[in-house]
Structures are given as C-alpha cells and as structure tokens.
Amino acid sequence: MSNIWAGLILGIGLVSGWAEEPVSRIGFGSCYKPEKSTPLWGKVTEFDPQVWLWLGDNVYVDFLDGKYVKANLDPKAFEKGYQRMAKSEGMATLKRLSPGHTMAVWDDHDYGLNDAGKNWERKSEAKKAFTDFWGGEERADGVYSSRDFGPDGKRVRVVLLDTRFNRDDPGPNGDILGAAQWNWLEGELRRPGAELIVIGSSIQVLANQHRFEKWGNFPKSRDRLFRVIRESKARGVIFVTGDRHNGEISCQKDSDVGYPLYDVTSSGLTEVSSLREETNSLRVGNLVNAQNFGTITVDWSLPDPVVSLELHDAGGNIREKVSTPLSQLAPPKG
Numbered sequence: 054m055s056n057i058w059a060g061l062i063l064g065i066g067l068v069s070g071w072a073e074e075p076v077s078r079i080g081f082g083s084c085y086k087p088e089k090s091t092p093l094w095g096k097v098t099e100f101d102p103q104v105w106l107w108l109g110d111n112v113y114v115d116f117l118d119g120k121y122v123k124a125n126l127d128p129k130a131f132e133k134g135y136q137r138m139a140k141s142e143g144m145a146t147l148k149r150l151s152p153g154h155t156m157a158v159w160d161d162h163d164y165g166l167n168d169a170g171k172n173w174e175r176k177s178e179a180k181k182a183f184t185d186f187w188g189g190e191e192r193a194d195g196v197y198s199s200r201d202f203g204p205d206g207k208r209v210r211v212v213l214l215d216t217r218f219n220r221d222d223p224g225p226n227g228d229i230l231g232a233a234q235w236n237w238l239e240g241e242l243r244r245p246g247a248e249l250i251v252i253g254s255s256i257q258v259l260a261n262q263h264r265f266e267k268w269g270n271f272p273k274s275r276d277r278l279f280r281v282i283r284e285s286k287a288r289g290v291i292f293v294t295g296d297r298h299n300g301e302i303s304c305q306k307d308s309d310v311g312y313p314l315y316d317v318t319s320s321g322l323t324e325v326s327s328l329r330e331e332t333n334s335l336r337v338g339n340l341v342n343a344q345n346f347g348t349i350t351v352d353w354s355l356p357d358p359v360v361s362l363e364l365h366d367a368g369g370n371i372r373e374k375v376s377t378p379l380s381q382l383a384p385p386k387g
C-alpha cells in the first residue's frame with residue numbers, strides 16, 4: 054500500500070473514531086510456566102480483555118527440563134524459553150487482542166537469574182531475546198515501555214517499569230530504575246492527556262512486611278517513586294505488580310502522593326506459593342493463594358467513571374474486588 058493510501062485510511066480511522074475506542078477492560082498476570090496448562094485462560098477469554106499486561110516471570114528461563122537450575126548456562130536458554138512461550142495456551146488465548154494491545158515487562162526468571170539486578174552477565178542477551186519476542190522499542194538500558202489507549206477524556210496510559218536491568222543490590226541507598234528510566238518515567242507522568250495511569254512493576258510497591266523482593270528493600274528509590282508521582286501532579290495512578298505467587302490488593306489511603314494508592318498484585322498464572330498466609334497491614338480482603346489473573350475495569354459511561362480492581366481465580370470466582378470513583382485518585386486541589 055502506498056503511504057498516501059495508508060495515511061488516508063489512518064486519517065479516516067482517527068476521524069471516525071475506530072482507532073480510539075475507549076479501553077474499559079485490562080487484564081494482567083505474572084509467573085507463568087508456559088509448558089503448563091491452566092483453566093485460567095478460559096476465564097481470561099470470558100473476561101475478554103482489550104489490553105493484556107505480562108508483568109514478569111512470563112517464562113522461567115532458569116529451568117532445565119522442568120528443574121530449577123541456579124544458573125542456566127545453556128547458550129540457547131533464552132531462545133528455548135521463548136519457544137515454549139510461543140507455543141503456550143497463554144499466547145494462543147491473547148491472539149484475539151488488537152495488535153499493540155499486549156505489553157510485557159520482565160522479572161528475574163525471564164531476565165535469567167533469581168533476584169538478579171544490574172550485574173547479571175547475560176543481561177544483554179536477555180534483553181535481545183525479550184525484544185525479539187515481545188517487540189517494542191530497542192533501548193540501551195532495559196525493556197521499560199509505555200503506551201496510551203483510548204480517546205481524549207477516556208485515555209489510559211500504561212507504563213511498565215524495568216526493575217532489573219539497572220537495579221543495584223538492595224540497601225538503603227540502592228536504586229532500582231537507573232537515571233535514564235527515572236527521567237523517562239517523570240516524562241510519562243507529566244505528559245498530559247491520561248485520566249488513568251497504570252504503572253506495572255514486577256515487584257510489589259506497597260506491601261512491605263514480607264522478606265522477599267519488593268520496592269521496600271530500596272527505601273530511597275521507593276520514596277523517590279512516590280515523590281516523582283506527587284510532583285508530577287499525575288492523577289489516577291494505580292500500581293499493578295506480580296512476582297509473589299500469591300495475589301493480593303493493597304491500599305495506602307494516606308499515601309505520599311496525596312491520594313489513595315492501590316497495588317494490585319496478580320501472581321501467578323501457573324505458580325502458587327506454599328506460603329498461605331503472611332502479614333500485610335495494607336491488604337484489602339484476603340491473600341489469594343491460588344492461580345489468578347488481575348483485572349482493571351473502568352465504567353467510562355458515568356460522569357465520574359468508576360475503576361474496579363479485581364483478582365480472578367481459575368474457577369471463575371472474583372476473589373477480591375475494590376472499586377473507586379476516578380475522582381478520588383487525584384491530589385488535593387491548590
């Protein structure tokens with residue numbers, strides 16, 4: 054097709070609005086062994102997401118023939134991992150989505166090494182394999198990405214953070230994002246036009262009492278994250294996270310950003326923790342110790358749109374749900 058025709062068709066599309074349909078159903082999940090079958094995908098199909106977010110551990114590269122290996126030295130480890138992913142039930146289920154409506158970021162196991170950060174020797178290989186498979190912009194310093202969905206007044210921005218490629222060792226001054234990604238994030242928060250900003254992070258942002266990986270292990274970075282959001286005056290920020298092999302919704306009502314912060318943790322799509330309980334004073338409802346996926350739905354038809362955050366299990370049950378008017382996710386005026 055000539056550029057003129059392509060431009061004309063795109064132009065007609067934009068004017069008539071089909072390219073800008075509001076997004077009111079977003080699904081997300083993490084911690085997936087693509088070689089495993091799960092009835093969860095049937096439930097994802099019933100939910101019928103318009104956008105799907107893979108939040109990390111989308112494939113476990115540090116497994117050889119189904120067994121965990123501390124370091125998978127197979128030179129084709131990443132290639133083989135994404136071959137398993139390509140053939141998975143998950144990828145088949147999500148094929149129905151419009152092009153560009155699937156986004157992904159990694160966690161440690163698709164980055165290639167348990168709990169790894171910036172010193173992981175195979176990180177460039179991991180990045181190449183990730184970008185070859187998922188597409189998206191090639192960056193020198195990781196796989197973070199952002200995309201806008203929907204028309205003016207009903208626009209959702211999804212911002213996926215890379216918590217691995219530039220990450221220091223944990224500690225009071227440890228950084229997670231690296232200078233370029235912090236700059237980029239600030240720009241994404243300040244760029245006008247989004248009513249809702251969904252920030253995806255593989256590791257949990259709010260839950261802070263457990264002994265596993267979390268933003269809380271990098272207190273300076275965590276404070277900076279809240280400060281950057283507050284100073285940007287961005288409204289409608291919601292976190293979605295993974296990693297834990299348990300699902301939960303956390304809420305910090307008196308957060309540092311000036312309005313209630315939610316962190317919806319969905320994990321895992323196939324992997325479920327043997328830890329059935331743990332303390333999280335910010336948790337709303339119960340821990341979901343079962344295969345699950347998360348959803349964000351927005352009722353844009355209301356004058357003050359209502360946002361619902363849910364965790365769904367493989368039996369078709371909504372295990373946890375929280376709803377809030379969008380107007381509540383805004384800093385105080387003045």
Ligand SMILES: [Fe+2]
Pocket residue numbers: 084085110162296297298321324
């Ligand atoms: Fe995982």
